Amino acid sequence: MKGAARWARRAPLLPALIFTIVVTQLPFVATLGISLMEWNSLDPENRGFAGLDNYVAVFTDSGLRSSVWTTIVLTVTVVLVSLILGLGLALLLDRKFFGRGAVRTMLIAPFLVVPVAAALLWKHALYNPDYGLFNGLLKMVFGEDGPHVEWISDMPLVAVEAALIWQWTPFMMLILLAGLQSRPPDAVEAAHIDGASSFQIFRYLTLPHLRQYLELGGLLGSIYIVQNFDAVFTITSGGLGTANLPYSVYQTFFQAHDYGRASAAGVVVVVGSIIIATFALRVVSSLLREEARS
C-alpha cells in the first residue's frame, strides 16, 4: 500500500525522467558502443566489433597523448593569466572615474567577438610576420633592420594562449567586477577607520570575499577553454605541438572518418574531465572549509 502510494506520486514524473535519460545518457551509451567498434565510414568492409582496440590506439597514439598535455597547459595558462589580468582590470574599474561606462564597454568587446573571427584577427592582423601589427610596431621602433619575429612559428603555444587570454580576460573581469560591487562597503569603511592599509584590506577583506567569484570564473573558464577549438584550428592548424584534445578528436572524426577511435577518444576525454573535476572540486572545497575554520 505504501509502495503503491509512492509510485502514484512518482508516475507522472516518469516521462520527464525517461526524456532526460534519453537526451542525456543514451547518446553517451551510443558513443560507448561505437567506441568498441572498428568503424571508418570510408571503409565499410571492415566494420565490426573491435573490442578495446580503439582504446589501445588512443593510449598508444603519441599525438593524442601530447594533445592531452597541450590541453592541460593551454587551459591552466589561459585561465590563470586571464584571471589575474581580469582581477587587475576589475579592481581598476571598481573605482569611480570619468567615462567608466565607455571604458567598461570597450574592455568587454574582445569577449563579444566571434571566436573564429578573433583567431583570424590574431593570425593575420597581429602575428603575420610581413604585415602584422606586432612586427609593424617593431619596425617603427627599431627601423628596417630591427628584430624580425616569426610570432607563431617561434612561440606557437604562447601565440594561441595570448589570443585566448585576450578573449577571456573580459569574462573574468565581468565576474570579478560583479563580486567587487557586491562587497559590503561598510566593512571596508570600518577597516579604514581601524587603520588597515589598502593592501591589508585587499588581502584580508577583498580577496576572501572574491574567492567564490574567482572559483566560478576559473571553473567556467576551464570548461570552455578545455573545449577550445577555433584558436588552435585557425592559428596553427594543430601544428607545432599545439593540437589540443578537441582538435585531435575533430581530426580523427571529420578527417580520418574514424568514428570508432574518435568515440573512444571522446569517452576518454569525458572520464578524464570527471576525474579532474572531482579532484579539483575536492581541493577547492577543502580550502573553503579551512577558510571557514580559521
Place this chain on the structure above:
Amino acid sequence: MKSLRYGGLAAAVLMATAACAGAGGGGGGNENSINVLMVNNPQMEDLQKLTADNFTKDTGITVNFTVLPENDVRDKISQDFSSQAGQYDVATISNYETPIYAKNNWLTPLDEYVAKDSGFAQDDVLESVRQSLTAADGKVYAQPFYGESSFLMYRKDIMDAKGITMPEKPTWQQVADIAAQVDGAEPGMKGICLRGQPGWGQLMAPLTTVVNTFGGTWFTKDWQAQVNSPEFKEATDFYVNLVRDHGENGAPQAGFAECLNNMTQGKVAMWYDATSAAGLLEGADSPVKGKLGFAQAPVVKTDSSGWLYTWAFGIQKASKKADNAWKFISWASGKGYEELAGKSLGWSRVPDGKRSSTYARPEYLEASGTFAKQVEAAISGTKPTDPGVQPRPAPGIQFVGIPEFTDLGTQVSQKISAAIAGSTTVEQALTESQALAETVAEKNRGK
C-alpha cells in the same frame, strides 16, 4: 562538477548524433527533380545560376542544390553516401574519393550512360582526368566539372631584371638556385612560396609531388612504408631547407590562401602551387597582372611532377533517379556548358582543365592566353596511377588513394611543419611519421 560532466556529455551527444546523421531520409521531391550536393566554389555557383534558365527549361527536370564549403561538403557527402541514404542523387566528389567510393559500391558506374549519350564526347575529356575518375574495375564513376594540376608561377619582370631565364621544365635544383638569386630582389621579397601549413590538402600536397620526383614514395607496391627511406628524406630535406632559406615569412602557417596573398602583394618571386591560382593572379584587379610567367612543375627524376585534382559529379548508387541525374551531369560536364558559361558569364569563368576542346577555343585562349597552354600541358602530363619511379599500391599523385590517408597525411604534415618552424628536425619528423605509416601499411597488407 555537474555542469562539467554535462559539458563532456554534450560533446558525446554531438559526436553520436553526427555519426547517426544521414541515416534515414531518402530522395524527396517529385519524379522530375533531382537533388545535388555541391561544393561552394565560384564555378559551382555559376552553374547553379545557369541551371534553371537552361537545363530545367530544356529538360523539365528541376535541380535542388545544396551548396556547402569544402570541408562541410566532404563530411556530408561521406555520411550520405556511406549510409546510402539516397538523399542526394548527385554529389561533387574529387579524384581522391571516386576510387574509394567506387570500391565501396556507393556509386553508379557511368560507362553505359556515356555509351548511349553520343553528344557527351568522353574522348574529349583529358586522358589523365578520365583515368583518375576510373576505379580499379576499369569503369568510370564520375565526370569532371573542372580540373587542376600544379605548376611553377614566377615574376617574369624580376627574372628579366636579374637576367635569369626560367626553363620551361625546370629541375628543383634550378629552382632552388633561382630562389637564392631572387631572394631580396625587391625590399622584403623572398625567393619562393611553398606551403607549410599542416593538413593533408595543404603542405602534404606539394611536398608529395616533390617526394615523387625525388624517387620517393609513401608505400611500396606490397605495402611497405617508405617514409624514412633515403629518397623521401632527401626530398623533405630539400623542401624544408628551401622554404627555410628562401621561402616566405611565416611559412609554417602558410597555405594556398597565404601564398596567393604573398604572390599578389609582391612578397615572393616564385610560387609552386595549383594551376587554378593562375586565373586569380592574372585577374583584372590583380596588382601582378601581366608580370607573370608559368613553367611546368619542377622535376628531378621523373618527366613531370604536377599533381592532379578534379571536382567531378558522381551518382549515388541508392539514387532512384539515375537517368535524370545523368542528364544533369551530361549537361554540366559537357562541351555545351562551357559554351554557355563563356557566352553568358565571360570566358575567364569557364570551368576549365577537363576537356581538350577547351584549349582549342579562340575565345578562351584570348581570356587566359598567358597560362592556358601550360595548364593543359600540366594536367595532361600527370600520371595518377604511376606518378613516381616505382609502382604504387593505390592511385594518387599528391595523396595516396586510401581512406587512411587524410589522417596519416595530416599527422605527418604537422611534424614536417614543425621542422619548417625549426622546432624539430626532418630526421625526427620522418622517424615518427614512419611509425604512423607502418600502422597504415600493416592494415592494408592484411586485406
